[in-house]
Amino acid sequence: MFLTARRAHAAHADHTAGHGAAAVLQANVAEGAAAATTPTTGRPAATSGSKGAATEADALLITITGGDKPGITAQVAQILAAAGVELLDVEQVVVHGHLILHFLVGLEGAWEHPLLKDLLWRARALGVEIDFDVVPRQTRSLSATGPRRFAVTLVARELGPAVLASAAEAIASHGFNIDRIERLAQGRLCSIELLLSGDESADPRALKAALVEIEGRTPVDIALQRESLLRRSKRLVVMDMDSTLIQQEVIDEIARVHGVFAEVAAVTERAMQGEMPFGEALRQRCALLAGAPESVFATVLERIELTPGAEHFIRTLQRLGYKTAVVSGGFIQVAEPIRQQLGLDYAFANQLEVIDGKLTGRLIGPIVDRARKADLLESMAQAERVSLESVIAIGDGANDLDMLDRAGLGIAFCAKRVVREAADTAINHRQLDAVLYLLGIRDDDLRAVGGAG
Ligand SMILES: [Mg+2]
Secondary structure, three states, X not given: OOOOOOEEEHHHHHHOOHHHHHHHHHHHHHHHHHHOEOOOOOOEOXXXXXXXXXXXXXXXXXXXXXXXXXXXXXXXXXXXXXHOOOEEEEEEEEEOOEEEEEEEEEOOOOOOXXXXXXHHHHXXXXXXXXXXXXXXXXXXXXXXXXXXXXXXXXXXXXXXXXXXXXXXXXXXHOOEEEEEEEEEEEOOOEEEEXXXXXXXXXXXXXXXXHHHHHHHHOOOEEEEEEOOHHHHOOOEEEEOOEOOOEOOOHHHHHHHHHOOHHHHHHHHHHHHOXXXXXXXXXXXXXXXXXXXXXXXXXXXXXXXXXXXXXXXXXXHHHHXXXXXXXXXXXXXXXXXXXXXXXXXXXXXXXXXXXXXXXXXXXXXXXOOOHHHXXXXXXXXXXXXXXXXXXXXXXXXXXXXXXXXXXXXXXXXXXXXXXXXXXXXXXXXXXXXXXXXXXXXXXXXXXXXXXXXX
């Protein structure tokens, strides 16, 4: 990743006698700097054509690796502070107790400074390896604060190196650099997050198409999102009910209990073929339910099964302070008890009219259709004083398309192709809590709030 002008490996110093090795190393470093240093300024000069020479725009990358323990970062930072160097960047990762720590400092004067010797001795005392690279100063802007940053989240039952290789290859071939890889989860589902950056030539649309192609040939869900503070700062989650929050379609279940399933299914089929608008199809299907006893709702509620991971998902969102809502083209007589059971903040759905303990087959009030779902999402965002950018919508059907579009993050959940293609991202594993990984929430984070498993 970095263009190395001159390298000096302190690792060797750790395995040989102290004074001598450090002195030799320092001599090597000094020699490298000397070759590119003008006597008058004492700073690295832009000697073009001299491969391996430091230039005026160079920086010193200090890499420390080894077993992690408290105090390493502090002790190294203290030496840098004492040397008075300019700190350009710092990054640290700990993987299974193994530390990788980078400091990028302004190079000016660094070669002559006792800084390097001090660092070598401190690294030796700490039992870690230290490595120095001269890098062009501009490389840090790519890895740190490039204007085009994205997050790729992989979710699958199993995530092996092959999928990671495919994703990494697609990322590289579309002009992006992987800045960071983190495993979010390894359990019922596995998830790995890759943070990317790219310059103007990097093409996120083309990358998304390439990732969709990988999804098509491997059992993995891949989400590409623009990376910003807003990605993690979602505040309101709005879910469709039928086939999203729950596994059934409520109108089918009521029809089954009332003995009119075939008739209702026939109307549904005509509507799905585009032969009639949603509102008309809903009215015709409701009419078929006329005469059913009010107790049908309780019967149906007993048959309802939540989608796997739904309870964990909602419990976690609640612990993290999210507001939650269900918005359904089904019926409030079922949605409201589910809202109460799960402790959701809002439930909106159509209301079947009940007179003298029987369904009349009519609806009361405005129909919750595709447009109204989106409007309700917006009303809830206003009521909660959150921007639409901070709203997540999750749904599987065509009547969820507008609300998925309106929300900052629209997720097609085990959805039909038309919905998958229109949504920001799709989850095809029937595990609702997989949505947490798209927010960069790790299983470790969940354990910390008592919400794992
Ligand atoms: Mg649905």
